[in-house]
Amino acid sequence: MNRRLLATATALLLTLTACNKATSGGQNAGGLKTGPGVTDxxxxxxxxxxxxxxxAPLGKSLVQGTQLFWKEQNAAGGVCxxxxxxxxxxxxxxxQKAVALYREVSGDVLGLQTVLGSPVVGALKSSIAQDDMFAGFAGWSASVLGDEHFQLVGTTYDIEAITGLDFLMREKGIKSGDKVGHVYFEGDFGENALRGSKYLAEKxxxxxxEQKIKPTDTDLSAQVAAFRNEGVKxxxxxxxxxxxxxVAGVAKSVGLTVPIVANGPGxxxxLLATPAGPALAENLTVVSSIAPFATEDPDVQKVADAFTAEYPDDKPTQVGFMFGYTQAKVTLAVLEKACENKDLTRAGVLTAMHEISDLDTGGLTAGPLDYTDPAQPPTRTVYLSKVDPTVQGGLVTIGDPVEADAAKDYKPAA
Structure with missing residues (x-):
């Protein structure tokens, strides 16, 4: 059943059934439609x-970002x-645990502020579609493209990989004929990124x-040895x-001194307090849609200062706290649009999201976000950052945000 038919069926059901507004919805005197997860x-x-x-470290930091944003927004009047x-x-x-938790909460919420992890999203996609649920994806896998239920905050892993490899060719001397190692998680995250690197490599x-690994693999000595034997640059x-x-620590220990590029979640x-810290500072570049804390944009610095004030004993992360704060900010824009449309049902929230184009996040994302076409990532622009242990968050940007020429005509595939 498509979303419009489901919305119609849901509206009919709400007309026929008198239920608690928090779980089944209704309509306020002012004409505002409400659904599950919405009370007065x-x-x-x-x-x-x-x-x-x-x-876990990113997840904790992400939740801190989300909680701080909504604390501030609720103090300013909330939404609608x-x-x-x-x-x-x-x-x-x-x-599987995520599936059980989703069943536990899904009946009582308007949508999902955050779903972290490509494997988790894969397990939940059918339920989210059946429930017509808005879902903020804490990840950048192209597997969600074309599914109108998912909110991406930035570009996809394959475009990140294309941009990172393009950077290596422009700035680090990588050239035609060279070998480049790519170690990646099995599943949507890593295999989506691999698709991007292989695309540009062929061109x-x-x-x-290639070296495919599992999330439980933490000693990559064998993979780095394979890269050294192959002579990767x-x-x-x-x-x-x-x-x-x-990867960074082992490579340094075996004399494989080559540039390393990681997707944002990496x-x-x-990490800078571990034995690998010096190798990371020397060789690592991070490619991500989310601004590092040391970015000079006023809005980014305002968020960084708010983090320090709220969590003085914690270390902020780019794709943790900054992402969580930014994703909540995007969700605010969606809910405000739904309120303007007088429709705070699940279907109304999805409609509102796909009416948003050119959303300026004040530099929190590398480029403005466009949600009008679910089949396309909302941006193809990223930050390239180098490691700097002296700054908050450990990263500083390398120049301005980048949209690689090689990524402009690339077609991500779900």
Whole structure:
């Protein structure tokens, strides 16, 4: 059943059934349609994140960003005369656990503020579609393109990989005929990034030396040894922070001194306090749609200062706290548009999201966001950043945001 037919069926059901407004919806005297998760005073969302497994540091930081944003926004009046509450559940990067948690919360929320992890999204896609649920994706896999239920904040992993490899050719001396290692997680995240690196490699006469790993693999000595034996001139990492640290540390220890480029989820500043810290500072570049904390844009600095004030003992992360704050900011724009349309049902929220184009985040994302075509990423622009242990968040941008020429005509595939 398509979304419009489902919306019509849902409206008919609401007309025939008198239920509690928090779970079944209704219509206010002012003509505002409401649905699950919406009362006269509250909008309830849920976040399904990893707080205990491979992405736990990022998950914790992400939740901090989301919570701080809605704390500030609720103090300023909330949305549509309502406060926003976010119910946080830890799935431990386990898709089956995430399915159970989704069933637990789905009946009582308007949408999902955050769903962290490509494998989790894969497990939940059919349920999200059946429930016509808005879902903010904490990830950048192209697998969600074409699905109108998902909100991406930035571009996709394959475009990040294309841009990172393009940077290696422009700035680090990689040329036609060279070999480039690519270590990547099995599943949507890593394999989507690999699609991008292989695309540009074919165009430019490069050879990608592949090493597929699992999220539980944290000692990548064998993979780095394979890269050294193949004579790679650079390494791409599409995995978690522990894997990035292992690649950098092992490569340095065996004399493989080559530039390393990681997708955004592959770095967290806590790595700089590990034995791999010096190697990361020397060789790592991070490609991400989300601004590093040290970015000079006033809006970014305002968020960075707010983090320091709220969480003085914690280290901020680019794709953790900054992402969580930014994603909540995008969700605010969606809810405000739905309120303007007088439709705070699930179908109304999805309609509102896809009416948003050229959304300026004040530099929190590398480029403005356009949600009018679900089949396209909302931007193709990214930040390229180098490691700097002296700054908050551990990253500083390399020049202005970049939209690589090679990525402009590339077609991401779901």
């Amino acid at each position: 005073s509250t909008i309830t969302l849920a976040s399904l994140v990893d707080l205990t497994a491979v992405f 005369d309502r406060k926003v509450e976010v119910v946080v559940k830890d799935h431990g990067y386990d898709p 430019e006469g490069l050879t990608i030396v 650079a390494i791409l990492v599409s995995a978690g922070p522990a894997q990035t640290a292992s 770095f967290t500043p806590q």
